[in-house]
Amino acid sequence: MAVIKNRGLGRGLNALLGDTPTPEVMRQSSQILISKIQPNSYQPRTNFSSDELNLLTDSIRRDGVLMPVLLRPLGDGYELIAGERRWRASQAAGLTEIPAVVRHVSDLQALELAIVENEQRDDLTSIESAAAYQRLISEFGCTQQQVAEKVGVSRVQVSNLIRLLQLSDLIQTMIGLRQLSMGQARPLVGLPTDTAERLARMCVDHGWSARQMEQEAKKAAKAPTITKEKVVDADVIALQEELTRTLGLPIQICCKKNGAGEMRIAYTQAAELDGVLRRLRSE
Numbered sequence: 001m002a003v004i005k006n007r008g009l010g011r012g013l014n015a016l017l018g019d020t021p022t023p024e025v026m027r028q029s030s031q032i033l034i035s036k037i038q039p040n041s042y043q044p045r046t047n048f049s050s051d052e053l054n055l056l057t058d059s060i061r062r063d064g065v066l067m068p069v070l071l072r073p074l075g076d077g078y079e080l081i082a083g084e085r086r087w088r089a090s091q092a093a094g095l096t097e098i099p100a101v102v103r104h105v106s107d108l109q110a111l112e113l114a115i116v117e118n119e120q121r122d123d124l125t126s127i128e129s130a131a132a133y134q135r136l137i138s139e140f141g142c143t144q145q146q147v148a149e150k151v152g153v154s155r156v157q158v159s160n161l162i163r164l165l166q167l168s169d170l171i172q173t174m175i176g177l178r179q180l181s182m183g184q185a186r187p188l189v190g191l192p193t194d195t196a197e198r199l200a201r202m203c204v205d206h207g208w209s210a211r212q213m214e215q216e217a218k219k220a221a222k223a224p225t226i227t228k229e230k231v232v233d234a235d236v237i238a239l240q241e242e243l244t245r246t247l248g249l250p251i252q253i254c255c256k257k258n259g260a261g262e263m264r265i266a267y268t269q270a271a272e273l274d275g276v277l278r279r280l281r282s283e
Contacts, residue, residue: 021067029068031097034090036077037069042111043084044132045118047125047176056089065090068099072110078102081110082117108140112150119151126182127175130161137162163189169241171200174250179266183210187217195220201250201266247276 021029069083080087081103090098105113115132118124124132136142136150144162148155161182164175166189174180184203187210188196199220203213236253243251247265255261265276 025068025101028101029099030102032071032078032100032102034087034096034098037071037087037098037100038074038077038079039084039087040080040082040110040114042107042114042135043080044111044115044128044135045084045123046128048085048088053085053089053092056085057092060086060089060093060095065095065098068101070113071100071102072105073102079110081105081113108136111136111140115151119153125176125178126161126164126185127172130164133158134162134165160186166190168193168197170197170244170250170252173244174200174204174266177248177250179204179250181210184208184213186210187214191217191220197252201252201264204250204266247279249276 065086067086069086070081071078072081087098111132119129133147136147144158145155148158164182164185167185171180171185171188175185180200180203188199199213199216236255240251240253250266252264253261
């Protein structure tokens with residue numbers, strides 16, 4: 001069972017984010033048509049593991065939905081606040097209704113609850129957490145201290161995560177794929193993009209610890225800078241980003257003046273390479 005930190009949500013809302021339904025939660029729940037429910041527009045999680053959803057689907061087919069989802073009214077239906085995995089798996093299991101508790105919550109509370117639900121289960125990557133924290137600040141005017149209090153982490157943790165959003169799209173993708181941890185990526189903030197991306201690839205290739213990455217980043221920061229003119233091909237950058245999204249692994253394209261070049265695919269385990277091969281062979 002997930003341990004719920006004291007985040008000032010109130011005992012009622014805390015109970016709705018747990019794994020085991022309390023008698024009070026079950027008394028408040030009712031069966032709601034799945035077709036009346038739409039996803040949470042404030043959902044910070046961008047990737048749902050198909051393997052995890054398949055396991056949950058099998059569990060729901062066997063035992064039903066044990067913990068109600070949390071909804072708020074929206075138009076003539078409802079919007080999910082917490083329990084999107086259960087909602088998705090219930091659809092896959094062929095259910096037409098799902099147990100739910102309906103609460104009237106603000107947009108700010110909807111985002112806060114979605115973050116808390118995911119983080120207590122360690123579902124969010126560092127980049128997803130960072131983007132969610134930044135959203136609390138930019139859209140709702142929260143300070144970093146207020147964000148920390150709402151989600152139950154330290155202000156330093158909030159600050160360190162938000163700084164990751166300064167990194168390049170390539171490195172953020174690596175973090176999103178859990179190839180780099182926050183501790184490994186944090187020393188790269190502030191370094192030139194080329195240097196940061198080179199160190200990120202080396203970290204993945206050589207299995208550096210966060211401490212080793214910190215040492216290498218310090219060396220790179222002290223190294224003399226060689227100024228040279230470099231033409232950045234926007235088409236190549238766009239292609240790298242497109243391939244990274246399509247294949248799910250960091251892609252680097254190196255072009256030479258004579259028109260030749262090479263494409264590098266960074267992976268940390270054989271299963272990731274197998275996944276790329278399956279995608280390519282299916283085309």
